[in-house]
Amino acid sequence: MATASSSLTFSTSLPKFCRPYSISITPPPQVSVYFKKLSISSSLKISKRTTTRASSMASSGITTIDQNNKKAVEVFDTEEDLAVSLAKYTADLSDKFAKERGAFTVVVSGGSLIKSLRKLVEAPYVDSIDWSKWQVFWVDERVVPKDHPDSNYKLAFDGFLSKVPIPPGNVYAINDALSSEGAADDYETCLKHLVHTGVINISSLSGFPKFDLMLVGMGPDGHVASLFPGHPLLKENQKWVTHITDSPKPPPERITFTFPVINSSAHIALVVCGAGKASIVQTALGKSQDSEVFPVQMVSPEGELKWFLDKDAASKLREDSRLLAENLPALPQKRSIRTAYLQDCFCCYWHRVQLFKRFVCCCKAKSSSSSFMADQNNKKVVKVYDTEQDVAVSLAKYVADLSAKFAKERGSFTVVLSGGYLIDNIRKLTEPPYVDSVEWSKWHVFWVDERVVPRNHVDSNYKLAFDGFLSKVPIPAGQVYAINDALSAEGAAEDYQTVLKHLVDTGVLAKSSVTGFPKFDLMLLGMGPDGHVASLFPGHPLLKENVKWVTHIMDSPKLPPQRITFTFPVINSSAYIAMVVCGPGEVDAVYKALGKTANPELLPVQRVTPEEELRWFLDKVAASKLQE
Numbered sequence: 336m337a338t339a340s341s342s343l344t345f346s347t348s349l350p351k352f353c354r355p356y357s358i359s360i361t362p363p364p365q366v367s368v369y370f371k372k373l374s375i376s377s378s379l380k381i382s383k384r385t386t387t388r389a390s391s392m393a394s395s396g397i398t399t400i401d402q403n404n405k406k407a408v409e410v411f412d413t414e415e416d417l418a419v420s421l422a423k424y425t426a427d428l429s430d431k432f433a434k435e436r437g438a439f440t441v442v443v444s445g446g447s448l449i450k451s452l453r454k455l456v457e458a459p460y461v462d463s464i465d466w467s468k469w470q471v472f473w474v475d476e477r478v479v480p481k482d483h484p485d486s487n488y489k490l491a492f493d494g495f496l497s498k499v500p501i502p503p504g505n506v507y508a509i510n511d512a513l514s515s516e517g518a519a520d521d522y523e524t525c526l527k528h529l530v531h532t533g534v535i536n537i538s539s540l541s542g543f544p545k546f547d548l549m550l551v552g553m554g555p556d557g558h559v560a561s562l563f564p565g566h567p568l569l570k571e572n573q574k575w576v577t578h579i580t581d582s583p584k585p586p587p588e589r590i591t592f593t594f595p596v597i598n599s600s601a602h603i604a605l606v607v608c609g610a611g612k613a614s615i616v617q618t619a620l621g622k623s624q625d626s627e628v629f630p631v632q633m634v635s636p637e638g639e640l641k642w643f644l645d646k647d648a649a650s651k652l653r654e655d656s657r658l659l660a661e662n663l664p665a666l667p668q669k670r671s672i673r674t675a676y677l678q679d680c681f682c683c684y685w686h687r688v689q690l691f692k693r694f695v696c697c698c699k700a701k702s703s704s705s706s707f708m709a710d711q712n713n714k715k716v717v718k719v720y721d722t723e724q725d726v727a728v729s730l731a732k733y734v735a736d737l738s739a740k741f742a743k744e745r746g747s748f749t750v751v752l753s754g755g756y757l758i759d760n761i762r763k764l765t766e767p768p769y770v771d772s773v774e775w776s777k778w779h780v781f782w783v784d785e786r787v788v789p790r791n792h793v794d795s796n797y798k799l800a801f802d803g804f805l806s807k808v809p810i811p812a813g814q815v816y817a818i819n820d821a822l823s824a825e826g827a828a829e830d831y832q833t834v835l836k837h838l839v840d841t842g843v844l845a846k847s848s849v850t851g852f853p854k855f856d857l858m859l860l861g862m863g864p865d866g867h868v869a870s871l872f873p874g875h876p877l878l879k880e881n882v883k884w885v886t887h888i889m890d891s892p893k894l895p896p897q898r899i900t901f902t903f904p905v906i907n908s909s910a911y912i913a914m915v916v917c918g919p920g921e922v923d924a925v926y927k928a929l930g931k932t933a934n935p936e937l938l939p940v941q942r943v944t945p946e947e948e949l950r951w952f953l954d955k956v957a958a959s960k961l962q963e
C-alpha cells in the first residue's frame with residue numbers, strides 16, 4: 336500500500352488534462368445497453384443494521400437489500416454516520432479493485448457529495464488506501480476555469496484530492512480551455528483512450544465504459560450528474576459524454592456522462608442528505624404514482640446500486656411507515672410494518688428494471704417454453720412460449736391452479752378480465768379438463784375497464800367476454816359484475832366502485848392490508864401497442880389517480896372515447912396479475928417494458944406491480960425484440 340506523501344501536493348502538480356489522442360480506436364460494440372438493467376431481483380430483505388465505525392460509535396441504519404445484495408438502501412441517523420459508512424464502502428472497493436485489476440476507476444460528482452467523502456482523508460483510510468491505484472473522473476463538470484468557485488474539480492480538489500496522494504496524472508479533469516461541446520468531445524476521447532489502454536474497463540453487455548465506482552449525489556429536483564428532469568439529454572444513448580448549454584441549475588454550460596455510461600458502472604453509491612430531497616427520495620423509493628420519472632430513477636448500474644441516505648432525506652419514507660403503523664393496528668409490530676412498507680416500496684421501484692440476462696440464458700437453453708427472469712421468490716416472472724397456442728395452454732393451467740388455491744383458502748376466487756385479445760387467450764379454460772375441473776361456482780368476475788356502450792354493443796368488453804368465455808362456463812350469473820350501461824361514464828364508474836365497496840364489506844372481495852384498496856385474487860390483463868393497460872393511457876392524468884378505485888375517461892385515445900377503468904392503486908393491490916401479450920403488434924412495447932433501461936417516460940404497463948406476483952405470458956413473436 337502506498338502511504339501519504341507530504342511532498343506530493345496538487346497545488347504544484349496540475350492534474351492531467353484530457354486532450355485528443357491521435358490513436359485509432361475501434362468503437363466498442365453497441366450491444367444492448369439495456370441488458371444489464373434487467374438483472375435485478377425484487378425480493379428484498381430488510382434488516383436493522385449497526386455500522387461499526389472507526390471511532391467505535393455505533394450508528395444504526397435501516398438497511399434494505401435485495402437477496403443477492405445488488406441493490407441496497409441504508410438510512411443513517413446523521414450525515415456523520417453516513418460519511419463514516421461511505422468511507423468504508425469506498426475503501427473496501429478500492430482494495431478489491433486494486434487487487435483484482437491493479438487500478439480503481441472512481442467517478443465523483445460535485446455538490447454535497449464531496450463533503451460526504453471527508454472521512455477518506457482521515458485515519459485509517461488516508462494511510463491504508465492504495466491511492467496510487469486510483470483513477471479519478473467526474474460524472475459531470477461545469478464549463479468554467481478550474482479555479483472557479485463553480486468548478487466541480489475545484490470542489491473535489493479542495494475537499495478531497497489535495498489531501499490524499501493520488502498521482503496527479505490519474506486525475507482526469509476536463510479541458511477548461513474548450514467550449515462545452517469541445518470539452519465533452521475531449522473527455523470522451525480521453526475515456527476512449529483509457530479504455531483502449533485497459534485503465535478503464537468496458538462493459539461486455541453495453542459496450543460503454545464500465546467504471547468501478549461512481550460516487551454521485553442527487554439534486555433536489557431529482558437530477559443526477561447534469562442530467563435534469565425532462566431534458567432531452569436523458570435520452571442520449573450513443574455518446575459517452577455530452578454537453579448542455581441550458582442547465583436549469585447554474586452555471587448553464589456543463590458536460591456530463593450519459594445514462595448508458597452511468598448505468599454500465601460496476602458500483603454506484605447514490606448519496607443523498609437533507610430534508611430538501613425527501614420528496615424525490617420518496618418518489619424514487621416509495622410507491623409513487625407520479626407520472627414524472629426523475630433522472631435519479633433512471634440510475635441502474637450493471638453491478639450494485641447503494642443508496643446512502645441520512646434520516647432527513649429518508650424522512651418521508653419513515654413518515655409513511657409511521658402512518659401505516661398508525662392506520663393498521665392489526666399488524667403485529669412496527670418493524671413488520673416498516674418491513675412490509677419497504678418491501679412494497681422496493682417492489683414498486685424495481686418492478687420496471689427486471690430481468691433480461693436470465694431471459695437470454697433461458698432462451699439459449701432450448702425448450703418450447705422458455706421461462707426467464709424469475710426473481711428469487713418468483714414475484715416477477717416472464718415466460719416466453721413458442722406459439723400463442725402454448726401461451727393459451729399454460730395460461731389456462733395458471734388460472735386453474737389459482738382458482739383452486741383461492742377457492743380452498745377463502746371460498747371465492749375474484750378474477751378481473753380485460754378486453755381485447757385476452758379473451759381469446761383464455762379459451763383453453765372452456766375446454767377439458769378445465770371446463771369440468773374448475774370450481775366455477777366460486778368465481779366472481781370483474782372488468783379492469785369497460786367501454787361505456789350497451790352490453791350488446793360490438794365494442795363492449797362484457798360482450799366480448801360473454802361470447803368468448805362466460806357463456807361457455809357455469810359461473811353463476813349473479814357473480815358476473817358488468818357495468819351499469821344505462822349510466823353516464825362518470826355514473827358508471829361511481830356505480831362500479833360502490834359495487835366493489837359492497838363486496839369488500841361482505842367479504843367476497845379481499846382488502847389489501849398494505850394499501851387499503853380492494854385486493855383481487857387475479858387480474859388477467861392485456862397491453863396495447865402504446866403500453867396502455869386497462870384504460871390507462873401513456874401521459875394521461877388518470878395515471879396519477881390515487882384515491883378513487885374506479886374512474887372514468889372521456890377522451891380515450893383508443894376508441895370508443897368514453898370508458899371506465901380501475902385505477903393503479905387497485906390494479907397494484909391485486910394478489911396476482913397475468914400480463915398476456917402475443918403477436919407482432921406489441922413487440923416494441925414489450926421491448927420498452929422489459930428490455931429498456933433509459934426510458935424517461937414509463938409506459939403504463941411498467942407501473943403494474945401487484946402484491947404477490949406479476950407473470951408475463953409472451954409468445955416468441957411478442958418477445959422477438961428482446962431476443963435480438
Ligand SMILES: O=C1O[C@H](COP(=O)(O)O)[C@@H](O)[C@H](O)[C@H]1O
Binds near residue numbers: 476558584
Ligand atoms: O449541479 C450539480 O448538482 C448535483 C447535486 O448537488 P447537491 O449539492 O444537491 O448534492 C451534483 O451531483 C452534480 O455533480 C452537480 O454538478
